[in-house]
Amino acid sequence: MNTIRNTGIAVVLAALAAGCAETLPPQELVMARATYGRAAKGPAGSLDPGDLHSAQESLALAEQSFTANGDTPGTRDLAYVADRRGKLAEARGDAMQANQRQQATLGQMHDAETRQLASTSAQLGRANMQVTLQGQALQNQDQVLAVEHQRRQEADARAEKAAADLAAFASVKQDPQRGMVITLSGGVLFVTNKSDLLPSAQIKLNEVADALTKQDGESKIVVEGHTDSQGGAGYNQELSQRRAQSVRDYLVSRGVATDRITSQGFGLTRPIADNASAEGRANNRRVEIVVQPRAQ
């Protein structure tokens, strides 16, 4: 009896199954299978296994429903959802692949930027080095210039001192026609009626010689001898000539070039003061060193 009852139940179940099932799978299930197959072969297979697994489970549920119930609305719903899950896994796999591509590209860009930066930095270093070297060169040049400037200042100071020293015992005038006229008093240079230079005069003339050699080496120099009106004109002419010659020779011995310096005696012919007074006569006894302006 029991066997018969069990058989009856089995028949009822089989009838139910036959009533609800179709032999062909629904369109949704066909699509879901294809979608899953495609997704599993795509990037999701390696990059998004979680979503792919979820799609697989959905598909399994749909398959189970189809096996158990056939082509029912429930099976179709499950298959539809399984298809979307498969497509979702595909989309996420693609997105992850795109992300990886983007990250790789950004990484390459970063590397390129780093290399560029290193290259620029190296160039900057070289440029800085050059600037430093140039700066040092300029500093050296400045030092050279400073030394040169110092030398010139010292030379100028020496020339000024020489001129000042000269002015201390000789008057220096600029004559428009004759040039620079250095007037030395005869009393300082010579003993009366003599043409030999006094030792003290030699020291003074050293300074004159220094001043002349420091000055323009091209200009011609004439040493002129002058006397007062005491004594004969011939004697004074000859005395003035000898005195002028004596000064000229001494200046030559102190380095003034022979070809630029000459001497000439004028005797009493060119007084600059009144011979009636002792002071006037003293002024007239003189040697004038005339530095002529250079011929243009």
Added chain:
Amino acid sequence: MYKSMTPVLAAFLVTLGCGGSFPPPTQALADAQSATRSATELGAARQPMAQLHLQLAQEQIGKATVAMKDGENERADGLLRRAKSDAELSIALTRDQTAKTDATKATVQSNAQQTVNANQGAAQ
């Protein structure tokens, strides 16, 4: 004993297999609507495939709402499950599109950078 239970079991199986009272799928409706909103906010309308699935989701939610009013709760539940899966797919497609766009932008930038670097290199 077994004899008396056979019709009961058969009735239960019929109820289970071919329909009967099914509770209103309010949770499924909320889930589907939530996913649809997310897809819309994410900009699914800008990507054709994402837009298609968003539209499918919206249509299915509409049909499900009508079915629920008609008392066809089980059918509504199936529609809402479909709607949710479409909306979620719409979200994934939108994000995929964004990722692909970003990757393309990066490639374009990288090419531009290479050109600039090459020019600078040539200038030096």
